[in-house]
Amino acid sequence: MIRLDNLTKVFDTPKGAVVAADHINMEVPSGEICILLGPSGCGKTTTLKMINRIIRPTSGKVFINGEDTTGLNTQELRRSIGYVIQQIGLFPNMTIEENIAVVPKLLGWDKARYKARVRELMHMIALEPDAFLKRYPSELSGGQQQRIGVARALAADPPVMLMDEPFGAIDPINRAVIQDEFLKMQQDLRKTIMFVSHDIDEAIKMGDRIAIFRAGKLEQYSSPDDLLADPKDEFIESFLGEDRALKRLNLVKVHDLVSQEVGTVTPDDDLGMALSRMDDFGYHSAIVMVNERHQPVGVIRRSLARTTKGYCRDHFEPLPTVTHLDDDLRKVASLMFAHDMTWLPCVDEGGRLCGHITQRDITHHLGARYRVQQADAITEV
């Protein structure tokens, strides 16, 4: 848990005092990632760096796991907080192993212990220890270096991590990969993380909570979905972008709104049966045909079933595409557009049909929040 209590930083500049962070109050619950987001100069980085005193607070307090850190020795405080920066900052004069082992060595771990820990971390970040440990940072790619940067921050297993635009300098393709890897690690590690970003998409992807800063003040602090659905003021609305409702697609998975019951036909059913099933389930255009293992193998079109006689096995069309339960709605919408479909069948890990999802379902799900707000507004009036 990280709690900031009236944390304030005033810089004295030749042009007078500048308030970089103005009485910031917030709390990040244990095991969650909080993204500090905002335009440059908004105070997000200053706030982050006051937690490990890279920048000394003018006033206010930082609590970590309930303990006031004000009285702690600066070096000891920093050793108990993982720190990852955009420029990575691996020491070029040290091998990868030495870089990762820096904090354990400062903490006085014995050799066997830190060596074992380094190997464990290398497996965690999916880099082969024997291939990398004796090499130097300059021999690694940017993406590999930042993985090592993350491993170094995790080396002494700190409960709290601070990350200052950690993936900002990595090319977009590798960035997405590292973000995914990091989220996967975080599922097991459950660190409490403060993470500075200026990228709204990264914030939505990585954050359990998002704190939006503007001109040194914390403007809004909420979950990504709340933020996108209910921005507090015009500044935040414009910062999130006019397509913010679309960004919520990233946050919802297929399994959140897939229909449980689904009508199907088998190859041995005749087309009349297919037509009556479509009517029973209210399908306007087509119905999925499944094999004996309940895997979707094709579709029967309504237009065809109405005009033709025969068995389904002789008249089905191939299935253009399917979705999986853990796909997000952004991907689903993209697939629908790409295949000119208003619905998609959904399959489980075994490839068995387990439901379907329609454009109406998506609109309805995203719109639910707005309808509640409107209802509230009406009752308030």
Add this chain to the structure above:
Amino acid sequence: MEWIQYAVANIDLLAARTIEHIALVGVAVGIATLTGVPIGIAITKNERLAKTVLYVASIIVTVPSIALFGIMIPVLSLIGHGIGYLPAVIAVLLYSQLPIIRNTYTAINNVDPALREAARGIGMSQNQRLQKVEIPLAVPIIMAGVRTAVVLNIGVMAIAAYIGAGGLGTFISRGITQSDPRQLILGAVAVSLLAVIVDYVLLSLQKRLTPKGMDQAVLAE
């Protein structure tokens, strides 16, 4: 080529003078490194002090060596060392300060701020940062300063023969006073060769002291 015959005939003397020369420069630059590097590191903490120190060191280098020896004769005569070994070593010591202090200062100051921040954020104390990160990264540039000092002062030390410090300059001074071109040329060639060889030896030492993993291209300067 009479000077070569002279050199062969006096090979023992040549060897002795060469060793004398190396010892003089070695002792002086050695002491200068022990003082210059800590000064160079210390002044990175205070920009105004740094400017003053580097200014003073530059002024010292502009004083011609023969003038410096002249100034030191009356001063050091008070302790009975107006000429000879001591003023020679002191002169070289003073001349060496600028390249060593300046290179140390520049090297420590030029350590990537991101590395500095990473080292701080990780929880290294100021001394640990110096020992584990800043000095190792500065070594190649500090060594380049030492090399400059050594090469510069092999020349200065040749002039110190005039105040009785010994070394290869003795061949030159005697060659002039005795109108003996053999000694003159031998002295000049020996001093020049010594400078080139020592520079080369120190360059290989510099490469050896450079931490592995550091970009070699950066160090070529």
